[in-house]
Amino acid sequence: MKNLLQEIERLEKEYTSLIPSEAKRNEWLHKVNAFSSKFLSQTDTTSGYNSSKPNFTFTISDGPIDIEKILNEYEKNVSSLGIQAASAAHLGYIPGGGIYAAALGDYLAAITNEYAGMKFASPGAVAIENSVLDWLKELFHFPEDSVGNLTSGGSIANLIALTSARDHHNISGDKIQKSVIYVSQHVHHCNHKALRIIGLGDVIIRELKLDDNFRIETTELHNQIDHDLKMGLLPFMIIASAGTTDTGAVDPLEKIGRIAKEYQMWFHIDAAYGGFFYLVDAYKHLFRGIQMADSLVVDPHKGLFLPYGVGAVLIKHKNSVLQSHHYTANYMQDANQDHLDLNPADLSPELSKHFRGLRVWLPLQLHGIAVFKSCLEEKLLLTLYARQKLRELSYELGPAPDLSVTFFWHKKGDDFTRKLMQLIHDDGDVFLSSSNIGGRFVIRVAILAFRTKKATIDRMILMIKRCESALV
Ligand SMILES: Cc1ncc(COP(=O)(O)O)c(C=O)c1O
Structure with a gap:
């Protein structure tokens, strides 16, 4: 017993630096803040791209390294290389953002380490995530009883939506090879990737012809569905884009929505890039019909200028989401007492998850919309x-x-x-x-x-x- 206590005492002393003193925390914070201020003072003028390769001198070892050295290394080998995604000069791919208030949200989330996957663990964190989702539901005219999730980005948000479509239409076994999905030739590749991941790699995918503005031709869509039905196939989903990555085209959502309804197909809209332009009054008409979607994806790390790491999905059919994502286990019994309330973990592949609601909610609170x-x-x-x-x-x-x-x-x-x-x-x-x-x-x-x-x-x-x- 004596040896055990001595050993515990010895080990406890060895890791005191894992719980830094207030003075140490302030020293680190001061230095990180100085680095951030210098970085932010250059974002309007810095070059958009630096093709040099990183050349790290540090390895991960037993001993500590001084923060000043680490920040120098970060500047030399990380923040100054590649695409300057936080700068004014990123006009490639789909640019991201990096507004300051979101960094404070991440900081607070990490300090208090909310467990954002389960209401039982952090009711406040889940309430914040839900308030962001409620705002999105209201914005895009989704019904109150639809469900949503804040994901790591557009790819996972699309994956959740397509999984729900699969389960809603029971696309499994022999049905897979006869099932048909209709997409734009310019649909984002993460949708194709998601289909492979969720076991729908063998469905028939019709890449539709586009009009002169690179939007889906609805006559072609209509004809193709009729043709496929005559062939004995099972058309079950149309994926429209509200802002394609290549050209920013918004497919004719209302017309597509009507077709989906006529044929009782799932209507998914990938608005990861373009969705938040719906906030601009003069452009709202482009999105007419967005509320007809069964599922919708938007990316706050694009159109709300947040740093990378947050997408969002809204889905009208709760049960189809739960079918794949809801789970219970013996060791979860305390957390699952409230059977009526959904947890973020019931609606996503993630259990433990980053409290990403805060990095969305805090900027919306601090700035207003x-x-x-x-x-x-x-x-x-x-x-x-x-x-x-x-x-x-x-x-x-x-x-x-x-x-x-x-x-x-x-x-x-x-x-x-x-x-x-x-x-x-x-x-x-x-x-x-x-x-x-x-x-x-x-x-x-x-x-x-x-x-x-x-x-x-x-x-x-x-x-x-x-x-x-x-x-x-
Ligand atoms: C239309 C569209 N959908 C999906 C994605 C994938 O989103 P993420 O990179 O956040 O996974 C992108 C990325 O640019 C996109 O433009």
Whole structure:
């Protein structure tokens, strides 16, 4: 017994630094804050892309390393490399955000370490998650009894939605190979990936022809469903996009919703990129019919400018979500006393989960929603401004965009545009990305980073001119 107590005492002394003193905490916080202030003071002017490779000198070892050294290393090998996702100059792919208030939400969530998967463990954390979901339900006109979940991002949110569609329509066994899903040729690849993960890799996927604005052609959709029914197949889901990644196109949601209803199919909308533009009054009409969806995905880490790590899914058919995600186990019996209340863990593959509700809720509380609307509207106008400027440089442009993604190419064709893209990446002042659209190599301009301003678009234009003149 004596040895046991001595040993406990010895070990307890050895890890005192795991529970730092107030002075130590303040020292670390002060240094992290100084780093953050320096970083944030540069986000308007820093280059969008740095192609250098990291060269870490630290290994993970038994002993501690001083925070100053760690922050230097972080600056050299992490925060200054790759795409500067927190900067004004990220105009590639679908830009993320990184508003400051969300970082404070994450900090508080980590300090108090709420267990956000179960109401029993943290009723307040779950209430905050639910209040964010209730706001989303209200915004998108989903009924009160629909369910939702805050996920790590759009991919997992789509996975939950597609799993519910599968279970609602009982797509299993022999039915799988006869079941048909209808999608845009430009649907985000995470939907295809989700289908494979949930055992629907062998369903028939009809990639629909798009109109001149890259939206689903509903006549083609209608005809294809009729054709498939005649063939004895089982059409069961249509996936529409409210903002495709390639061109920002919003599919005709209302028309698609009506078709889904006519054929009693599940209607899923992936609005991970475009959904929050619904907050902008002048653009609401584009989303007409969004409330008809059986399931809807939006990504706060895109359209609400939050740092990466939060998506959201809303689903109208509670039981279809529970079928895959609700579980009980003996060791959960204390937590499952309240049978009427759903836990986030009943609606998602996750049990323990990051209290990501707080990083959404806190910024919405601290700022209110009006500023988000203004910022989103300005991004839509900046897209029009960017197109004007590109036109003045005599670039060829894609069709007038629905939202904040547009694309251009050089008259000299694919080779020239491809070389230009390479020079733009080498230059790195503003980060753009390329795609293949309509059989052509194009350069995309995706405007969603909250720090992107008119001055950033002017920088982009100067960069394009600089790179083009190096080519001729
Ligand atoms: C339309 C769309 N859906 C889904 C996703 C995937 O979201 P995430 O990267 O958050 O998993 C994206 C990502 O850009 C997207 O643009």
